[in-house]
Amino acid sequence: MAYTHQDSPADATDPTTLPSIDLPPGIRARFVDTSPHSLVFHILESLPADIDPTGPKPELILLIHGFPEIAYSWRKILPLLSAQGYHAVAFDQRGYGRTFSRKPLEALSFRPLNLIKDAVALVQALGYSTVACVVGHNFGAVTASFCALSRPDMFKRLVAMSHPTKGPPQVPLSISPSYGRPSEPPPAPLDMQVALSQLPRPRKHYKWYYCTSSANAEMTYPTGAALHTFLRGYFHLKSGDWNGNDPHPLKGWTADELQQLPRYYIMDLADTMRQAVARDMEMEDPQLVSDRSSRWLPDPELAVYVGEWSRTTFQGGLNWYRVQTQPAIASDMETWSGAKISVPTLFVAGKRDWGTYQEPGAIEAMESGKSVQPGMYKGTVLVEDSGHWVNQEQPERCVAEILKMVVQ
Numbered sequence: 001m002a003y004t005h006q007d008s009p010a011d012a013t014d015p016t017t018l019p020s021i022d023l024p025p026g027i028r029a030r031f032v033d034t035s036p037h038s039l040v041f042h043i044l045e046s047l048p049a050d051i052d053p054t055g056p057k058p059e060l061i062l063l064i065h066g067f068p069e070i071a072y073s074w075r076k077i078l079p080l081l082s083a084q085g086y087h088a089v090a091f092d093q094r095g096y097g098r099t100f101s102r103k104p105l106e107a108l109s110f111r112p113l114n115l116i117k118d119a120v121a122l123v124q125a126l127g128y129s130t131v132a133c134v135v136g137h138n139f140g141a142v143t144a145s146f147c148a149l150s151r152p153d154m155f156k157r158l159v160a161m162s163h164p165t166k167g168p169p170q171v172p173l174s175i176s177p178s179y180g181r182p183s184e185p186p187p188a189p190l191d192m193q194v195a196l197s198q199l200p201r202p203r204k205h206y207k208w209y210y211c212t213s214s215a216n217a218e219m220t221y222p223t224g225a226a227l228h229t230f231l232r233g234y235f236h237l238k239s240g241d242w243n244g245n246d247p248h249p250l251k252g253w254t255a256d257e258l259q260q261l262p263r264y265y266i267m268d269l270a271d272t273m274r275q276a277v278a279r280d281m282e283m284e285d286p287q288l289v290s291d292r293s294s295r296w297l298p299d300p301e302l303a304v305y306v307g308e309w310s311r312t313t314f315q316g317g318l319n320w321y322r323v324q325t326q327p328a329i330a331s332d333m334e335t336w337s338g339a340k341i342s343v344p345t346l347f348v349a350g351k352r353d354w355g356t357y358q359e360p361g362a363i364e365a366m367e368s369g370k371s372v373q374p375g376m377y378k379g380t381v382l383v384e385d386s387g388h389w390v391n392q393e394q395p396e397r398c399v400a401e402i403l404k405m406v407v408q
Contacts, residue, residue: 066138
């Protein structure tokens with residue numbers, strides 16, 4: 001299968017012919033064909049050591065990665081969950097890693113309904129009708145939240161990591177004072193890109209930058225050592241190791257408030273993401289960065305990410321940001337306007353993770369019952385000594401929180 005569309009990863013190599021990724025003990029990789037659904041998923045899975053092939057199947061826990069990660073980001077989580085008797089599965093999402101499509105992945109194929117169908121198709125292809133818990137990190141938490149909202153019969157519990165949800169977009173209710181009179185049109189939304197560009201220090205939002213035609217090449221090339229340096233900086237700056245992370249709630253979706261976010265979220269107007277990362281990394285001690293990162297993302301593990309992104313380019317992952325920046329693509333979720341997540345839900349993030357607050361009001365919506373039904377929200381857990389990559393920085397604590405959910 002070759003990727004042929006300009007919005008798809010560039011490499012035409014059949015992923016099934018690639019050398020295996022070096023994985024920790026207890027994890028295996030394989031491909032799952034979801035025909036007639038178009039995707040062939042690359043999954044990592046871990047099964048209980050004492051599983052009886054003739055007995056009942058263990059419960060499934062589905063793990064969904066974010067950007068710029070792949071299923072490999074769950075390498076520390078998978079064996080810990082299977083050791084407790086669960087079938088733990090992580091998969092490369094649409095456009096990522098070694099998952100591939102039997103037809104071109106156009107930009108519109110990344111719309112929310114397809115992301116839901118991807119997860120449903122994979123679950124069923126694995127031989128399951130229910131998932132004990134769907135766990136999503138970063139943009140994977142968006143997919144996981146979509147799944148829990150739309151198919152509570154299948155996805156029985158939700159753990160969202162590092163990306164809270166405000167819920168589906170709300171279709172405006174009519175406020176016409178009487179029947180037969182047209183209602184007033186809703187006010188035009190704030191053009192945040194214009195507002196940010198007009199700040200005394202002109203800025204731009206990273207999600208909109210990721211949707212530009214130049215972002216993929218600017219982030220991907222040059223590959224090799226230069227890409228390794230960029231990704232090392234990106235992971236470091238968003239981790240609990242960077243002293244520049246001091247997250248706190250923002251008052252609202254305004255340029256004045258958003259400019260408090262770090263440069264990797266609210267970039268200088270003329271910068272590429274590589275330049276934004278390099279600016280902050282200039283102030284860091286390379287040896288200290290290496291020493292701290294070796295605890296949770298040593299160079300050989302980072303090299304897995306570098307190798308995969310060098311092969312595919314970032315385009316497949318960047319396509320996901322259109323879900324949040326282009327209303328026409330996101331409009332699927334208006335189907336659930338006014339609905340709330342109705343399964344037990346937990347939010348977990350690093351205490352030094354700006355992701356909790358980057359969308360003002362999102363974590364408050366979960367906690368107040370606006371996006372999760374009252375009684376279904378099981379709490380907000382902010383993990384010490386961790387930033388945005390909580391599932392890699394503090395895997396044992398993440399597993400403990402997941403297990404608390406599935407035994408309820």
